[in-house]
Amino acid sequence: MSIDWADRYSVGISVLDHQHENMLTLCNTAEKLLAEADAAKTKAELRGLLTDMHRCAKEHFSTEEQLLSQHGYQEVSKHQKDHDEYVAELARFISLAEEGKLSMKGVFVHMSKWWVNHILVIDMQYKDFLAKAIEG
Numbered sequence: 234m235s236i237d238w239a240d241r242y243s244v245g246i247s248v249l250d251h252q253h254e255n256m257l258t259l260c261n262t263a264e265k266l267l268a269e270a271d272a273a274k275t276k277a278e279l280r281g282l283l284t285d286m287h288r289c290a291k292e293h294f295s296t297e298e299q300l301l302s303q304h305g306y307q308e309v310s311k312h313q314k315d316h317d318e319y320v321a322e323l324a325r326f327i328s329l330a331e332e333g334k335l336s337m338k339g340v341f342v343h344m345s346k347w348w349v350n351h352i353l354v355i356d357m358q359y360k361d362f363l364a365k366a367i368e369g
Contacts, residue, residue: 235261235264236257236260236261236345236348236349238254238257241353242254242257242352242353244352244356244357244359244360244363245360245363245364246300246363246367248296249293249296249297249300249356252289252292252293252296252297253293253348253352253356255289255293256286256289256290256293256348257345257348257349259282259285259286259289260341260344260345260348262282263279263282263337263341263344263345264341264345266278266279266282267279267337267338267341275337276330276337279330279337279341280327280330280331283323283326283327283330283340284327286323286344287320287323287324287327290316290319290320290323291320294313294316294319294320297312297316297356298312298313298316300363301359301363304362304363304366304367305366306359306362306363306366308358308359312355312359315351315355319347319351323344326340
């Protein structure tokens with residue numbers, strides 16, 4: 234399920250679009266790794282990729298939440314709750330991966346679907362609001 238960046242994913246804020254594109258690229262990287270034959274090498278790389286996703290997601294969520302709060306978006310708490318749940322879930326996946334108790338393919342399929350849904354459904358809810366708020 235390779236996800237190519239397209240205009241439909243744009244929220245109209247370049248820093249957020251760049252971060253979203255980076256997360257989708259990480260999902261695509263996972264898909265490529267999962268197709269490789271070297272299982273031991275792939276597992277190690279996928280564990281590292283989970284850590285990268287965790288770091289990038291936290292950075293993105295912080296940036297997004299600051300922008301939403303700064304401009305008075307009323308649904309910021311709901312949005313933050315969605316972010317917190319994702320970060321907690323990803324931390325749980327990292328812990329399970331370290332214990333060798335995780336289906337990497339299932340995780341990355343889930344993560345890819347989560348990001349597409351989050352951008353296209355949840356984040357699009359603030360797109361017009363932020364555009365108007367930033368325009369002034």
